[in-house]
Amino acid sequence: MAQKIRVICDSTCDIPSDLLSKHHIRVVPCFVNYDGNSFADDGVQLKREEYYRQLPHIRPVPKTSAFPPGLVEPVVEEALKEADHVVILSVPAKLSGVYNAFRLGSSNFPQEKITLIDSGQVAMGLGWQVIIAAETAEATGDVAAVKDAVQRVRNNQRLYAALDTLEYLRHSGRVGWASASLGSLLQIKPILDVREGEVKSHSRVRTFKRAFEELVKLAHEQAPLDRLAVMHADNAKGAQELKDALKDIAPSDTLIVNITPTIGTHIGPGGLGFASVSKSWRN
Amino acid sequence: MTITRAMFRESGNTVCDGYLLKRLAVGGVLWLERNKDRVNQLNVFPVPDGDTGTNMLLTMRGAWSQIANVEEQHVGKLARVFADGALRNARGNSGVILSQIWAGAAKALEGHETLTAPLLAQACIAAVEMAYRAVEKPVEGTILTVAREIKDAVLTRAEHEKDLVAMLKTMLYAGRTSLRRTPEKLPLLKKAGVVDSGGQGLVFIFEGMLRALCGKDVSAPVTPIVVNTPAAAVIQEGEAWEDALVPEDDEGYGYDVQFLMYGENMNIDKVREDIQAMGWSTLVVGDSNLIKVHVHVHNPGIPLNYAIESGADIDDIVVENMHRQYQQYVQARAEREGGSSPGSVMGAPVEGVAVITVASGKGIQRIFTEEMGAAYVITGGQTMNPSTGDFLSAIDALPNTEIILLPNNKNVVLSAKHAAEQAPGGKQIRVVASTTIPQGIAAMFEYQNSISGDPPASLDETVKSMMEMLSHMVTAEITRATRDVEIDDLKVKQGQFIGLINDVLAVAGDDITEVARELLHKADADRHERITIYYGDTSTERDARNLAEALAEEYDALDFEIVFGGQPLYPYMIAIE
Numbered sequence: 020m021a022q023k024i025r026v027i028c029d030s031t032c033d034i035p036s037d038l039l040s041k042h043h044i045r046v047v048p049c050f051v052n053y054d055g056n057s058f059a060d061d062g063v064q065l066k067r068e069e070y071y072r073q074l075p076h077i078r079p080v081p082k083t084s085a086f087p088p089g090l091v092e093p094v095v096e097e098a099l100k101e102a103d104h105v106v107i108l109s110v111p112a113k114l115s116g117v118y119n120a121f122r123l124g125s126s127n128f129p130q131e132k133i134t135l136i137d138s139g140q141v142a143m144g145l146g147w148q149v150i151i152a153a154e155t156a157e158a159t160g161d162v163a164a165v166k167d168a169v170q171r172v173r174n175n176q177r178l179y180a181a182l183d184t185l186e187y188l189r190h191s192g193r194v195g196w197a198s199a200s201l202g203s204l205l206q207i208k209p210i211l212d213v214r215e216g217e218v219k220s221h222s223r224v225r226t227f228k229r230a231f232e233e234l235v236k237l238a239h240e241q242a243p244l245d246r247l248a249v250m251h252a253d254n255a256k257g258a259q260e261l262k263d264a265l266k267d268i269a270p271s272d273t274l275i276v277n278i279t280p281t282i283g284t285h286i287g288p289g290g291l292g293f294a295s296v297s298k299s300w301r302n
Numbered sequence: 303m304t305i306t307r308a309m310f311r312e313s314g315n316t317v318c319d320g321y322l323l324k325r326l327a328v329g330g331v332l333w334l335e336r337n338k339d340r341v342n343q344l345n346v347f348p349v350p351d352g353d354t355g356t357n358m359l360l361t362m363r364g365a366w367s368q369i370a371n372v373e374e375q376h377v378g379k380l381a382r383v384f385a386d387g388a389l390r391n392a393r394g395n396s397g398v399i400l401s402q403i404w405a406g407a408a409k410a411l412e413g414h415e416t417l418t419a420p421l422l423a424q425a426c427i428a429a430v431e432m433a434y435r436a437v438e439k440p441v442e443g444t445i446l447t448v449a450r451e452i453k454d455a456v457l458t459r460a461e462h463e464k465d466l467v468a469m470l471k472t473m474l475y476a477g478r479t480s481l482r483r484t485p486e487k488l489p490l491l492k493k494a495g496v497v498d499s500g501g502q503g504l505v506f507i508f509e510g511m512l513r514a515l516c517g518k519d520v521s522a523p524v525t526p527i528v529v530n531t532p533a534a535a536v537i538q539e540g541e542a543w544e545d546a547l548v549p550e551d552d553e554g555y556g557y558d559v560q561f562l563m564y565g566e567n568m569n570i571d572k573v574r575e576d577i578q579a580m581g582w583s584t585l586v587v588g589d590s591n592l593i594k595v596h597v598h599v600h601n602p603g604i605p606l607n608y609a610i611e612s613g614a615d616i617d618d619i620v621v622e623n624m625h626r627q628y629q630q631y632v633q634a635r636a637e638r639e640g641g642s643s644p645g646s647v648m649g650a651p652v653e654g655v656a657v658i659t660v661a662s663g664k665g666i667q668r669i670f671t672e673e674m675g676a677a678y679v680i681t682g683g684q685t686m687n688p689s690t691g692d693f694l695s696a697i698d699a700l701p702n703t704e705i706i707l708l709p710n711n712k713n714v715v716l717s718a719k720h721a722a723e724q725a726p727g728g729k730q731i732r733v734v735a736s737t738t739i740p741q742g743i744a745a746m747f748e749y750q751n752s753i754s755g756d757p758p759a760s761l762d763e764t765v766k767s768m769m770e771m772l773s774h775m776v777t778a779e780i781t782r783a784t785r786d787v788e789i790d791d792l793k794v795k796q797g798q799f800i801g802l803i804n805d806v807l808a809v810a811g812d813d814i815t816e817v818a819r820e821l822l823h824k825a826d827a828d829r830h831e832r833i834t835i836y837y838g839d840t841s842t843e844r845d846a847r848n849l850a851e852a853l854a855e856e857y858d859a860l861d862f863e864i865v866f867g868g869q870p871l872y873p874y875m876i877a878i879e
Contacts, residue, residue, distance in 0.1 A: 204668070204672075204865060205669065205673060205743070205863070205865060206832075206861070206863055219756075220754070222750075222751035222754075222755075223747060224747060224751075226830075226832050226879045229774065229879075
């Protein structure tokens with residue numbers, strides 16, 4: 020018997036608002052804290068373009084935090100009013116307290132109506148899982164099918180990001196190897212590989228051009244693609260160039276996303292990357 | 303029985319044995335040594351790292367050191383030992399080609415007890431063949447052309463000439479003619495107003511051989527440039543050069559004594575035997591009328607007394623205190639290396655694919671080892687080209703079975719390639735032919751990315767991605783001109799700052815900032831992203847910062863980065879990426 024299923028996620032997912040409303044996806048905002056204030060990362064309190072312009076000048080470097088469980092409860096409650104089941108997808112527990120906040124915030128609801136999944140992904144890596152979960156829910160009304168789809172997406176997705184500098188990731192303290200890396204004699208641009216809740220260093224290059232070429236190569240290794248999002252932190256020009264460079268493999272609904280300040284705080288302005296899902300996820 | 307000069311003459315100069323061949327070799331070595339600086343000066347660009355003469359001499363010395371204490375009449379066997387010594391000590395492009403010339407000759411002489419004109423022709427053919435094979439793309443107007451044209455002359459002459467002295471003269475004259483024509487074949491030489499340096503070195507070697515055969519003086523003052531000068535020491539594998547230079551004798555280095563003995567009916571074999579008993583590193587050449595003596599002793603009076611008491615007139619006496627030379631050498635070497643500890647630097651052990659590279663300067667060496675994970679850095683590069691043997695020693699010193707050689711200098715590429723070929727079985731050696739330090743550093747980024755992959759990239763994949771990096775960047779270098787020159791429209795005065803782009807002379811001027819500015823302009827810096835300035839041992843961080851600020855005014859879209867290199871002779875090396 021088909022169920023009505025709603026999907027909830029945190030604000031790091033970076034899904035454009037038209038897609039959110041199309042799929043009735045609810046988003047719980049994370050927080051960015053600086054200058055003694057805490058700003059909800061909901062696109063209202065923090066405007067992305069403005070935030071990235073200020074970021075290099077905000078000292079100490081901003082911190083980010085998960086929402087309190089109390090903010091989760093009303094969202095789940097509302098969703099359950101219109102649906103039989105709620106699927107919650109979260110940014111990795113290894114990187115953030117979001118998963119735990121979701122767990123606690125949904126603990127007072129009948130557990131057979133809640134499915135909480137640690138996506139192991141961030142930004143549009145998480146975003147594609149959320150969108151495909153919502154699509155599958157609409158098409159099947161079957162929680163098991165949604166869970167299965169999410170797992171298959173997870174097995175067939177990639178997220179790579181080239182950072183302009185390692186500085187922000189080092190300050191963030193959430194990625195061990197980056198925090199541990201000493202100041203190097205030569206400046207580097209790291210390329211990150213995010214997979215299964217781990218942020219790994221894929222490679223280190225010297226120039227943006229070289230990083231760009233590497234991203235293009237990595238994206239082509241994933242082709243044929245079912246989904247593609249080009250992500251940037253206040254680097255719209257680079258994002259458009261990357262999208263153009265991938266036009267031979269980019270699906271027609273390829274997105275360009277200026278990433279949310281919660282993630283941008285950890286990677287710094289200028290970052291560029293992509294989140295892809297290969298066609299093989301459908302098999 | 304040995305063929306002496308007298309017997310040689312009796313045979314109509316037609317048959318030569320190992321004993322005579324050895325005397326020719328020594329003549330070649332000594333004459334090259336005497337003229338080494340002239341060869342060094344024949345650099346196309348007036349950069350201070352012109353060391354073709356030094357490289358060829360080190361190659362010849364290495365070859366000589368193998369036969370110095372060998373009494374071998376068999377021509378084939380002697381040539382083999384000599385060639386092996388050259389191969390192991392070959393350094394620089396010309397040195398490597400030279401070692402291949404001897405290797406080819408030795409191959410042709412194999413199994414022959416004596417040398418005759420027809421065999422000489424065979425040796426020349428084999429020598430030239432191997433020399434051309436030494437380089438991937440042979441360039442005419444170089445030592446190769448000189449060697450080939452010498453061979454052509456020998457082949458023509460050998461059809462009706464049996465006299466080896468006449469043959470050697472033919473070789474020399476053909477060599478000189480060919481050398482004079484090198485600027486016509488290589489426009490670069492013509493522009494610089496020089497003949498080819500490697501070809502000149504080869505001509506000096508044959509000239510020395512002929513002089514030795516004719517009993518002319520080939521003596522050279524002992525020059526303090528070579529690793530094995532003070533005690534004629536041969537640096538052993540894995541041994542630091544300071545250790546290799548410790549005196550052979552407990553009493554210290556002693557004195558280097560050289561003189562000529564004039565007389566009649568002198569018995570050179572007896573003289574050699576007597577002199578050998580007095581000291582070490584003995585060299586006694588000549589004939590019954592003139593003997594050149596070279597010996598290291600603690601008391602210079604002993605060999606001098608001996609010569610006078612034998613009734614000979616002595617002349618051209620040179621006595622040098624080798625301990626003082628050693629101290630000067632150590633000091634000069636330390637200065638040349640910008641105060642860094644000489645020798646080689648081991649990096650942290652690495653698993654899988656390891657890199658052996660070549661660099662001078664504390665800062666640059668540190669970047670390669672600590673930052674980039676090179677397993678072994680051979681000290682050298684622009685001012686001292688490591689030999690094939692240096693690479694082989696480094697290869698031996700590493701436990702890794704897959705190794706990449708990164709030469710960082712165009713004059714070191716060949717030594718690296720030959721080392722890769724000669725490396726012991728069981729080790730896979732590849733060469734990534736970087737020709738500048740910044741290229742090497744850029745390649746190391748790819749190396750790190752390759753080995754840190756999951757799973758790590760294979761040796762060949764790693765090499766491929768490193769190679770791709772080489773063309774991704776431009777290297778600009780600034781140094782001082784060592785002589786006046788005019789190339790194209792560029793007039794350079796000795797002592798002026800000169801700028802090179804990818805090893806080609808591009809700019810000259812008196813103001814270093816202006817030279818740098820013009821270099822960036824010519825290198826199309828505005829089409830790149832990042833400028834890294836490696837400052838050398840004669841520049842300060844403040845100098846470099848001022849330079850970067852001056853340049854950044856014009857190129858504000860580029861990232862500027864200042865890094866301590868500590869390299870000698872080049873105040874700035876600039877990577878344009």
